[in-house]
Amino acid sequence: MTTTSKPKTPLPEEPKMLLGNERKWTDYFTFCTDHKVIGIQYLVTAFFFYLVGGALATVMRTELATPAPDIVTPDVYNGILTLHGTVMLFLWIVPAGAGLANYLIPLMIGARDMAFPRLNAIAFWLIPPSGLMLIGSFFFEPPSAGWTSYPPLSLTTGALGEGIWIMSILVGGTASILGGLNFLVTILKMRVPSMPLTKMPLFCWAMIATSLLILISTPVLAGALILLAFDLLAGTAFFNPTGGGNPVVYQHMFWFYSHPAVYIFVLPLFGAISDVIAVHARKPIFGYRAIAYSSIVISFLGLIVWAHHMFTSGTPPWLRMFFMITTMVIAVPTGIKVFGWVATLWRGKIAYTSAMLFALGFIALFLIGGISGVMLAAVPFDIHVHDTYFVVAHFHYVLFGASVFGIFMSVYHWFPKMTGRMMNEFWGKIHFVLTFVGMNLTFMPMHELGLRGMNRRIALYDPQFTDLNVLATIGSYIMAVSTIPFLINAIWSWRYGKKAPANPWRALTLEWQTLSPPELENFEELPVLKTGPYDYGLGYIAEEDPEELYAHAVPAPVS
Amino acid sequence: MSTVKIPSSIVTLLIGILLTLASLWYGQNHGLMPVAASEEAELVDGLFDAMMTIGFGLFLLVEGALVYSAIRFRRKDGDEGDGEHLEGNIPLEIVWTAIPAVVVLGISIYSFDIYTRMGGLELMDHDMGGPTKTVEVAYAADAVTGGSTTALGELPLEDQVSEAGLGVSPDAVDEGLSVDVQGLQYAFIFNYPNGIVDGELHVPAGQPVRINLNAQDVLHAFWLPEFRIKQDMIPGQETKLVINANREGTYPVVCAELCGPYHGGMRTQLIVHSPEDYDAWVAERLAALDTGETVASVPSVKSDRTHTARTDAEYLEPFVEPLQLAVAPERLAALRASAEDSAMTHHSHAH
Amino acid sequence: MQGSINTTAEGTLNLAQEEAHGHHEEHPDHRMFGILVFLCAESMLFLGLFVAYITFRLVATEWPPEGTPELEILLPGINSLILISSSFVIHKADTAAKQDDSKGVLTWFGITAIMGAIFLLGQGYEYANLEFGLRENLFASTFYVLTGFHGLHVFVGLLLMLAVLWRNRDPKHYSSENHFGIEAVELYWHFVDVIWIILFVLLYLW
Numbered sequence A: 001m002t003t004t005s006k007p008k009t010p011l012p013e014e015p016k017m018l019l020g021n022e023r024k025w026t027d028y029f030t031f032c033t034d035h036k037v038i039g040i041q042y043l044v045t046a047f048f049f050y051l052v053g054g055a056l057a058t059v060m061r062t063e064l065a066t067p068a069p070d071i072v073t074p075d076v077y078n079g080i081l082t083l084h085g086t087v088m089l090f091l092w093i094v095p096a097g098a099g100l101a102n103y104l105i106p107l108m109i110g111a112r113d114m115a116f117p118r119l120n121a122i123a124f125w126l127i128p129p130s131g132l133m134l135i136g137s138f139f140f141e142p143p144s145a146g147w148t149s150y151p152p153l154s155l156t157t158g159a160l161g162e163g164i165w166i167m168s169i170l171v172g173g174t175a176s177i178l179g180g181l182n183f184l185v186t187i188l189k190m191r192v193p194s195m196p197l198t199k200m201p202l203f204c205w206a207m208i209a210t211s212l213l214i215l216i217s218t219p220v221l222a223g224a225l226i227l228l229a230f231d232l233l234a235g236t237a238f239f240n241p242t243g244g245g246n247p248v249v250y251q252h253m254f255w256f257y258s259h260p261a262v263y264i265f266v267l268p269l270f271g272a273i274s275d276v277i278a279v280h281a282r283k284p285i286f287g288y289r290a291i292a293y294s295s296i297v298i299s300f301l302g303l304i305v306w307a308h309h310m311f312t313s314g315t316p317p318w319l320r321m322f323f324m325i326t327t328m329v330i331a332v333p334t335g336i337k338v339f340g341w342v343a344t345l346w347r348g349k350i351a352y353t354s355a356m357l358f359a360l361g362f363i364a365l366f367l368i369g370g371i372s373g374v375m376l377a378a379v380p381f382d383i384h385v386h387d388t389y390f391v392v393a394h395f396h397y398v399l400f401g402a403s404v405f406g407i408f409m410s411v412y413h414w415f416p417k418m419t420g421r422m423m424n425e426f427w428g429k430i431h432f433v434l435t436f437v438g439m440n441l442t443f444m445p446m447h448e449l450g451l452r453g454m455n456r457r458i459a460l461y462d463p464q465f466t467d468l469n470v471l472a473t474i475g476s477y478i479m480a481v482s483t484i485p486f487l488i489n490a491i492w493s494w495r496y497g498k499k500a501p502a503n504p505w506r507a508l509t510l511e512w513q514t515l516s517p518p519e520l521e522n523f524e525e526l527p528v529l530k531t532g533p534y535d536y537g538l539g540y541i542a543e544e545d546p547e548e549l550y551a552h553a554v555p556a557p558v559s
Numbered sequence B: 001m002s003t004v005k006i007p008s009s010i011v012t013l014l015i016g017i018l019l020t021l022a023s024l025w026y027g028q029n030h031g032l033m034p035v036a037a038s039e040e041a042e043l044v045d046g047l048f049d050a051m052m053t054i055g056f057g058l059f060l061l062v063e064g065a066l067v068y069s070a071i072r073f074r075r076k077d078g079d080e081g082d083g084e085h086l087e088g089n090i091p092l093e094i095v096w097t098a099i100p101a102v103v104v105l106g107i108s109i110y111s112f113d114i115y116t117r118m119g120g121l122e123l124m125d126h127d128m129g130g131p132t133k134t135v136e137v138a139y140a141a142d143a144v145t146g147g148s149t150t151a152l153g154e155l156p157l158e159d160q161v162s163e164a165g166l167g168v169s170p171d172a173v174d175e176g177l178s179v180d181v182q183g184l185q186y187a188f189i190f191n192y193p194n195g196i197v198d199g200e201l202h203v204p205a206g207q208p209v210r211i212n213l214n215a216q217d218v219l220h221a222f223w224l225p226e227f228r229i230k231q232d233m234i235p236g237q238e239t240k241l242v243i244n245a246n247r248e249g250t251y252p253v254v255c256a257e258l259c260g261p262y263h264g265g266m267r268t269q270l271i272v273h274s275p276e277d278y279d280a281w282v283a284e285r286l287a288a289l290d291t292g293e294t295v296a297s298v299p300s301v302k303s304d305r306t307h308t309a310r311t312d313a314e315y316l317e318p319f320v321e322p323l324q325l326a327v328a329p330e331r332l333a334a335l336r337a338s339a340e341d342s343a344m345t346h347h348s349h350a351h
Numbered sequence C: 001m002q003g004s005i006n007t008t009a010e011g012t013l014n015l016a017q018e019e020a021h022g023h024h025e026e027h028p029d030h031r032m033f034g035i036l037v038f039l040c041a042e043s044m045l046f047l048g049l050f051v052a053y054i055t056f057r058l059v060a061t062e063w064p065p066e067g068t069p070e071l072e073i074l075l076p077g078i079n080s081l082i083l084i085s086s087s088f089v090i091h092k093a094d095t096a097a098k099q100d101d102s103k104g105v106l107t108w109f110g111i112t113a114i115m116g117a118i119f120l121l122g123q124g125y126e127y128a129n130l131e132f133g134l135r136e137n138l139f140a141s142t143f144y145v146l147t148g149f150h151g152l153h154v155f156v157g158l159l160l161m162l163a164v165l166w167r168n169r170d171p172k173h174y175s176s177e178n179h180f181g182i183e184a185v186e187l188y189w190h191f192v193d194v195i196w197i198i199l200f201v202l203l204y205l206w
């Protein structure tokens, strides 16, 4: 077998012919049931909301550049803060993860589509209304009790905005459940016959774990929000102490979802990085089974740690001790993953592609967030830093450092497959450097701020904290700027980028053994596994652009 | 190129020693915590230093390995081949499962110990059927934005004493100073024995002080950064704390739970006096109480139905100057007006 | 599939594949598995509400709160019996479908639907005659929300049954090979039943 370095394009230049695998841009605005279209719809929609959430963050940081609330008033600040948190989590990370899963799962397991394509499309089309409602709520009576929306405060900030907010999360949650259902059934039931569970790419393992979490925990959030909506709109008092209700019950129900949710945010990217690292270091993933099973262990443990968000909420002491220990134990399966990734790099042949750079950043930053997470789990220490910027620093390291870096990594890695074009590597590297620097500049000082006494969710603060806040604000501007090269790169490459071969990274997983972008039903013939997903170093050299892939692809004239 | 090759085991050993030294040094010298002004704070700082040592060591170890492999194992130009086919190494994997397990077990036990020493595990006498109080809820926001706020209503409320406090040692429960703290938007009101009411917390150094937390409207949290103590204030649920100040001085008291737009302004001071100064302060306040001077200036939670509106203006004002608080002048004016309003209605009631 | 690519291309590609590999025949049916997974998720919603109820109850100093009148057991008890027995009735419909007996499907599904409707009416009657309203106290609120939410599920089940009956007008629509709709509704109905049993124990008997 030879390795061809230049992609072959059987497309005649003029008149423009479609290979039958490239989508018209209008397809992305239809109720299409092709998982590839849906995946991209999710990703693009999610990215739009990332810009919205990021713009809100930039306003917040600008406000926090000085101790006084001079850019926006404190009530507006709280609205922005709530919207930032909610948009970033429910409209950026969750849909982005779902987008990757949609695009990749059927391709990775050799299926032609998801198990329930129509349901899949419905799930996606719930996202735009959910997002519009969320953003719309800001213009009525902005929900301003934070993304956690604790009663009784959330019952007092205006019924209309809060009501829309609740509706929006319920709709988004439904989409998430339908998605999770689809992922689980597809992975369990639709693998090509030659692929046992232990030969699946690790992304699929991670998606099993994620889907289980989604299916188990999201409905409980729905329950909490339904009760909250009754309190808000019908005047009941489930969570309202003045009517005999108990606000702490809401916190339990909320965190029963929202703690597992942090693993819903990050597990898909744990899966993705396991795939990316192996390819770009050209080495088998170190400890396949350990990494695969640790995802399941994380999702199980993730279900029994929620009250670590409530160490100061008046939970009984024995409960705090129980949750402290279970929380800390999560460091073990997560450590297995982190060490496995580092060991994969060790003695590999690391290519400095943008995808690999983001993967390295992912590990480096997630480690910091993980260590601060374990510190937070220690009850006596958490009592000091709960609801301070130390927590804000922790979760941005895990959310931004892991989830967002992971998403960028995935985009750089799978962009050629999705669009049939390569991204510009130079600008990818600029993007990486700016993001990495900006990220650390923004969030590293927050650790110290929190420890020293700056609480979170405030628009005005003690002047002694000014210097570190200014640093953070500068960092956030760098991050804002860093997004621009990415945006331009993605849009430009999609249109004019270098044509991508079927398998530009010479990877072994199935999604690369078909055209870029894949044809309508993914594979010409249902593929048969010749190698495991990570069998690098055994002498298989994947071709960049195998001739036979093009044999059946019939060029189609543009209508 | 030098021909002397240092055996890799020695290199590893050296790195290990350096790493340990660096972490030990950093764990003691991070200087990240504010002063420790209570016995509890010193305990927490000990735990924090230990975690910083371990955390910093892990950080160096993993980031070091990452950076090292990122540099050392770069792909050479034109090298299209694969790395070696290495699927795993069971003993190694067992080691790196066991080490974190041991580490977190250690931290858990240490935390547990600290928590116990802070009194976190001691159950409080919980008389569930406490006196029935009427919690009156009025929202400052109502006065300004008008009507958009759902009032929570006025309902009788069973006061539950939560077991979830901190720092209670049995001998401290019944003796010594006990202060009732009410949280409301956006102020703390401290009720001392003998009817002293104040907006600041005054305590004597060197003796345990009981703090009973409660909230009027929404959740607040009572945070003393220099004491490393924080506890949510939940409407209708009394929570008890015991603090042991051991360092005279003035420290911030911060509300740490989002409670509305001016959550950031909800802070006051904790003044730790020497016992003599404290007695002097009490005497002074009692004298003032007799002449009826100060009572009027400090909103009293139990007697004054309109406290929130007043407190809002009052408690924001002091922050306007030092923080250049951009409370819209109209808002302050509105708050003041509504406070005067209610003061007037109050007067007419009195007639 | 609307809005997919150019029709010619689609036609060509599809045709080629279908001829070559005939993958459409080998497309197994995962819908029942999907329903099962969905119901597991759905049960988490109820579980959350149940646990909330249990917590409210355990934390409260007095339960039900002072002044709540005793709940009448007789009518809801009869109602429960009707709902529970309807689970057996609906199973007969499934058996009928497996024997290609479209009339049987009509009969048994019809009876189940009527029993479900009686249950809902009974619940409505109970609501109308209760002495407390939604906002009376915590017990009243949980009572209405839990039973109401369950009632909503019963109602959805009724609609599903009507849909099946509508399709069953064509006697060949359901057959021994193809009776997903019937099986799915049956499973759903059992689920609704089990939820009710837990609810009944929690709200009326405990």
Ligand code: HEA
Pocket (backbone or CB within 6 Å): A148, A262, A263, A265, A266, A308, A309, A327, A328, A330, A331, A332, A334, A335, A336, A338, A339, A366, A367, A369, A370, A371, A372, A373, A374, A376, A377, A378, A382, A385, A386, A387, A391, A394, A395, A398, A399, A402, A403, B058, B062, B099, B100, B101, B103, B104
């Ligand atoms: C992607 C999201 C994500 C992830 C992955 C995590 C991961 C973890 N989180 Fe985090 N967390 C959040 C998102 C996330 N968190 C958010 C959003 C909040 C705030 C919510 C809010 O209030 O708004 C929060 C808050 C939060 C709190 C509450 C703080 C407070 O409000 O007082 C706690 C407390 O225990 C905590 C703990 C942890 C732990 C122990 C982990 C662990 O999973 C981390 C495990 C990883 C490692 C430890 C690193 C790798 C391991 C090794 C290299 C092995 C060796 C390590 C050791 C022996 C330590 N988190």
Ligand code: HEA
Pocket (backbone or CB within 6 Å): A050, A051, A052, A053, A054, A055, A057, A058, A060, A061, A064, A081, A082, A084, A085, A086, A088, A089, A092, A093, A145, A146, A147, A148, A392, A396, A399, A400, A403, A404, A442, A456, A457, A458, A459, A476, A479, A480, A481, A483
């Ligand atoms: C994945 C989740 C995620 C992500 C990616 C981010 C990203 C960022 N976050 Fe976010 N954050 C949260 C999740 C996230 N955050 C959550 C859950 C909270 C808690 C909320 C709560 O307390 O309820 C929070 C809270 C939070 C706070 C605390 C506020 C407070 O407590 O008072 C701060 C403060 O600095 C902050 C800052 C930032 C910054 C600077 C970024 C940056 O990284 C953003 C970088 C991105 C951009 C800057 C976008 C770039 C584009 C443009 C600027 C162009 C704009 C153009 C158009 C729109 C056309 N965040």
Ligand code: CUA
Pocket (backbone or CB within 6 Å): B183, B184, B185, B186, B187, B219, B220, B221, B255, B256, B257, B258, B259, B260, B262, B263, B264, B266
């Ligand atoms: Cu009170 Cu924040």
Ligand SMILES: [Cu+2]
Pocket (backbone or CB within 6 Å): A258, A259, A262, A306, A308, A309
């Ligand atoms: Cu958590």
